[in-house]
Amino acid sequence: MSTQTSPLTSIRRTLSSVDMRAVAPFIALIVLIIAGAMVNPRFVGLDNLANVATRCAFIATIAVGATFVISSGDLDLSVGSMVAFVASVMILFMNTQVFASPLMMVLTAVLLAMALGALCGLFNGVLTTKGQLEPFIVTLGTMGIFRGLTTWLSQGGAITLQAQEQQALYREVYFGRFFGVPWPILITLAVALLGSLLMYRTRFGRHVVAVGSNREVARHSGINVSRVRLYAFMIQGLTVAVAVILYVPRLGSTSSTTGTMWELQAITAVVIGGTALKGGSGRVWGSIAGAFILELVGNIMLLSNFISEYLLLAIQGTIIILAMLVQRSLTRRA
Amino acid sequence: MRKTIFGALLASASFVSTAFAADLTIGVSIPAADHGWTSGVVFHANRIAEEVMGSYDDVEVIVKTSPDPASQANALQDLEIQGIDALVILPTDPDALVNAIMEVKSKGTFVALVDRAPSNNDDSVRDLYVAGNNYGLGEAAGEYIAENNPDAKVVVIRGMPIPIDQERQDGFDAGIEGSNVEVLDRQFGNWNRDDAFRVMQDYLTKFDDIDVVWCQDDDMAVGVLQAIEQSQRDDIQYVIGGAGSKDMIKMVMDGDPMMPVDVLYPPAMVGTAIEMTVAGLMGQLPVAGVYTIDATLVTPENAEEYYFPDSPF
Structure with missing residues (x-):
């Protein structure tokens, strides 16, 4: 609290002009990768890193949408159930085989998933804004609704893609590569790029952050707060649909346990990425890093030979808290 | 108020009709189909219930599914009101439901417990225990x-x-x-x-x-x-x-x-419990005790016996 300017505080000032909150998750990522390499040299193998990046594609794309919802001051707990519901409807549609051509079937199923995802997001958004309900309660409710509908559609069992031609064709979306890079990684990067353009380069992006910082101020400065929040929920729905489009070709099957706890993983990824849970700031690329960190932690522990399988969750929790503590100490302002 | 009176009338009417329609009423209380295995349980419970009612004119089997222990406790009460002679139960959480089950058994109802057993799994809780292995x-x-x-x-x-x-x-x-x-x-x-x-x-x-x-x-x-x-x-x-x-x-x-x-760890074991209960009560056979189902090795030779293409699981 001294009024004098010492050399130390001026250094601190230069440091804080580099936005540490934005950089911190990437530093954590590098630290983790070094730690992983020490635990098991195979960890840094390209195949392993590609596996992990591909696996985190679902949470990463969902986290991009969650960044919008959380930055605008809302919360969506229904995304995990939404994944299960949209994926189940998509597979059931593909099983009808209304078109003879497998390619036509897959393409229409993709469009259907996008539309359904947007609708689910719209549903959450309308209830929250027009119904003026707490997003926590609304999405807790829709979490149950989507999960229940999935269980009902599958009668508790599994919904499996039946047509072999469709599966053979569609499988490539998860397992295939483009110039050596798995498709899910490319699609995740594309979603993040679109998300960051929308967040940082458009008026809508600025409005999202403004609405999340202070609703009243945003309203008085002429922003249609309800519409911004509604659109954020729809973007969340669309990113869930993208995650579904990547998810279905992997196992070609859903069950009533598909996507359980994914909402918490997505929210954790967003927060690790530097977005404040109370709204008012959005870090799209940080959320991607957060999702990657989450998946890496599990991967490193599995590849290690010295961590008891019983302690996995405890260590995972510790690492997340440590990462957040480091981030907080880096971003603390004088 | 009118609604409750009407509801009570309806409940007693259904009680009267079931009590007179069948010599033997068996209540089956199982978890709702919330994952693969329990969906198999629901499928086989309904399959065997229909089969039993098809082969005996005077046996009524009522299958009720419940998502959690609290609603399963309510389901047990509903079944009791309908005057069941036997209860076949696969509890969602055995320790949470043990008192509710003992309550049913204390009225002289035959109780068959399936798969999940409470810590005090003895003949004060159930007559028959059908267990997976x-x-x-x-x-x-x-x-x-x-x-x-x-x-x-x-x-x-x-x-x-x-x-x-x-x-x-x-x-x-x-x-x-x-x-x-x-x-x-x-x-x-x-x-x-x-x-x-x-x-x-x-x-x-x-x-x-x-x-x-x-x-x-x-x-x-x-x-x-x-x-x-x-x-x-x-x-x-x-x-x-x-x-x-x-x-x-x-x-x-x-x-x-x-x-x-x-x-095998077959969800069809709920059907085993229903059939053994019917055998005990209709055929006057001794079935009380513990029956542990083998973890049978399914091979290409015997696989067909265990294949249920219509089951969700």
């Missing part, structure tokens, strides 16, 4: 591997850290005892196909040479098989799951080399 499920898989690949390197995917998972592990260890089978690693896959996919991918990174995967659950086997296929590795000879889902039984039946056998 978790230890046997592990043992059968272990013995198969020890017999066919005595020098196999095995990776294990566990379920969740709860007692029945530990029983399966203990059984497996007993099954491979005395052979050169080496367990490379054991990790939890949460009985979830996506988690099993993740664990299997990491095993494939971690170990250059894996002979057999024991994942003790057919749902997890789905993820395991996909991960192996993606890696294009040919060192893995086969995968052993467990439970007896229709997809995995079908693979065994078709002679798929990756899935040569499956080990």
Whole structure:
């Protein structure tokens, strides 16, 4: 609290002009990768890193949408159930085989998933804004609704893609590569790029952050707060649909346990990425890093030979808290 | 008020009609279909209920599903009001429901308990206990591997850290005892196909040479098989799951080399309990006691007996 300017505080000032909150998750990522390499040299193998990046594609794309919802001051707990519901409807549609051509079937199923995802997001958004309900309660409710509908559609069992031609064709979306890079990684990067353009380069992006910082101020400065929040929920729905489009070709099957706890993983990824849970700031690329960190932690522990399988969750929790503590100490302002 | 009176009238009317329509009324209380195995339980409970009512004119079987212990306790009360002579119950949580079950039994109702047992599982709680064999499920898989690949390197995917998972592990260890089978690693896959996919991918990174995967659950086997296929590795000879889902039984039946056998932990055991209850009450046969179902090894030869293409599981 001294009024004098010492050399130390001026250094601190230069440091804080580099936005540490934005950089911190990437530093954590590098630290983790070094730690992983020490635990098991195979960890840094390209195949392993590609596996992990591909696996985190679902949470990463969902986290991009969650960044919008959380930055605008809302919360969506229904995304995990939404994944299960949209994926189940998509597979059931593909099983009808209304078109003879497998390619036509897959393409229409993709469009259907996008539309359904947007609708689910719209549903959450309308209830929250027009119904003026707490997003926590609304999405807790829709979490149950989507999960229940999935269980009902599958009668508790599994919904499996039946047509072999469709599966053979569609499988490539998860397992295939483009110039050596798995498709899910490319699609995740594309979603993040679109998300960051929308967040940082458009008026809508600025409005999202403004609405999340202070609703009243945003309203008085002429922003249609309800519409911004509604659109954020729809973007969340669309990113869930993208995650579904990547998810279905992997196992070609859903069950009533598909996507359980994914909402918490997505929210954790967003927060690790530097977005404040109370709204008012959005870090799209940080959320991607957060999702990657989450998946890496599990991967490193599995590849290690010295961590008891019983302690996995405890260590995972510790690492997340440590990462957040480091981030907080880096971003603390004088 | 009018509604409650009307409801009470309706309830008593249905009570009267069922009580007079059948000589014997059996209530079946089971968990709602919330995952693969319980969906199988619901399917088989309804299948056997219909079969029993088809073969006896004077037996009525009422099947009720409940998502959690609180609603299952309510379901038990509803069944009691309908005047049941016997209760077949697979509790969602046995310890939470033990008092509700004892309450039913104290009225002289025959109680058959299925699969999940409370800590005080004696004849004050139930007359008949039909149990699956978790230890046997592990043992059968272990013995198969020890017999066919005595020098196999095995990776294990566990379920969740709860007692029945530990029983399966203990059984497996007993099954491979005395052979050169080496367990490379054991990790939890949460009985979830996506988690099993993740664990299997990491095993494939971690170990250059894996002979057999024991994942003790057919749902997890789905993820395991996909991960192996993606890696294009040919060192893995086969995968052993467990439970007896229709997809995995079908693979065994078709002679798929990756899935040569499956080990039963059949959801159809609820049907066994219903049939034994009917046998006891209609045929005056002694059925009280403990009946543990074998963890049968399903092979291409006998797979057809355990294949239910109409079941959701």
